[in-house]
Amino acid sequence: MPPRLLVYTRTTGYRHDSIPDAIAAVRTLGGFEVDATEDPAAFEVPLDAYAAVVFLSTSGEVLTPPGRDRLAAYVEGGGGFVGVHAAACTEYDWAYYGELLGARFDRHPEYQPGKAVVEDRGHPATQHLPPVWEFTDEWYDFRASPRGAVRVLASADESSYEGGGMGEDHPLVWCREQGAGRVFYTALGHASEAYEEPDFRAHLLGALTWVTRT
Numbered sequence: 001m002p003p004r005l006l007v008y009t010r011t012t013g014y015r016h017d018s019i020p021d022a023i024a025a026v027r028t029l030g031g032f033e034v035d036a037t038e039d040p041a042a043f044e045v046p047l048d049a050y051a052a053v054v055f056l057s058t059s060g061e062v063l064t065p066p067g068r069d070r071l072a073a074y075v076e077g078g079g080g081f082v083g084v085h086a087a088a089c090t091e092y093d094w095a096y097y098g099e100l101l102g103a104r105f106d107r108h109p110e111y112q113p114g115k116a117v118v119e120d121r122g123h124p125a126t127q128h129l130p131p132v133w134e135f136t137d138e139w140y141d142f143r144a145s146p147r148g149a150v151r152v153l154a155s156a157d158e159s160s161y162e163g164g165g166m167g168e169d170h171p172l173v174w175c176r177e178q179g180a181g182r183v184f185y186t187a188l189g190h191a192s193e194a195y196e197e198p199d200f201r202a203h204l205l206g207a208l209t210w211v212t213r214t
Contacts, residue, residue, distance in 0.1 A: 002032055003032050003051035004032070004051055005032050005034050005050060005051065006035050006037070006050045006052075006053045007035065008036075008043075008062070009037075009056050010038040010062040011086075012059065012062060015057075018191050018192040019056065025195035026056070026204065026208075029204060032051075032208065035050075040067050043070050044064060044067050047074040050079065051212040052080030052211045053071065053079065054081075054082045054084065055081070055084065055087035055090060057086040057189065058089075063091060063094070068096070077179065077181070078180035080182050080210075080211030081178070081182070081211065083186075084189045084204070087185065088105040088185065089105040099178075102146035102149060104143045105141075106140075106142055107141050108138040108141060109139055109162060110162075112136065113135070113136045113161065114137070114160045115132050115156075115161075116154045116155065116156055116173070117131070117156075117157050118131055118154045119152050120153045120154075123206065125175075125184065125207040126154060127206065128202050135200070136191070136193070136194075137191070139163075141165040142171075145166065145171055150171070150174040151175050151176060156172045172186070172187045175210065186203065188203070
């Protein structure tokens, strides 16, 4: 049986128009069974059937208290977690989630081309990428750099676009371990076009491969 993913796209804040295309992309990456939902009740039952949970451009408060407990227990027990783009704009009232993900969204400049510097190519999500990855996105700033608490895989080159606010230390993609589980986050993925881009699709596939240990 292929690994099963729970893709969660509930929003109570800003909603990305790209969500349907993002779900479709995950379904077509290959090698996974995908259940997509916006129902918080999906987290109020055991999550053991899933190899990973994906928060795909979620925003705002999206879980009930029982759902928070279930998700925390799931990751601590060895479940995988992938956060994509606005997943960093999620569950601001839940301290554990901020620690789980590694950083919280602060602001972003306008959508524009820029460059990501690949710092670590020894990971399935970045091993295929060039040393400098040219991409078009919103180039999220975070409230604080997660460096030191996470394994940084790629960072933003703020000299390559307008409006960056973090300076020289601007992690953009990272991973970490939480309990027995694995956690991955990419700040990229704002627009539908990203999910058609071969390097970004391979980036997501590598993330899912790593967190599910496949």
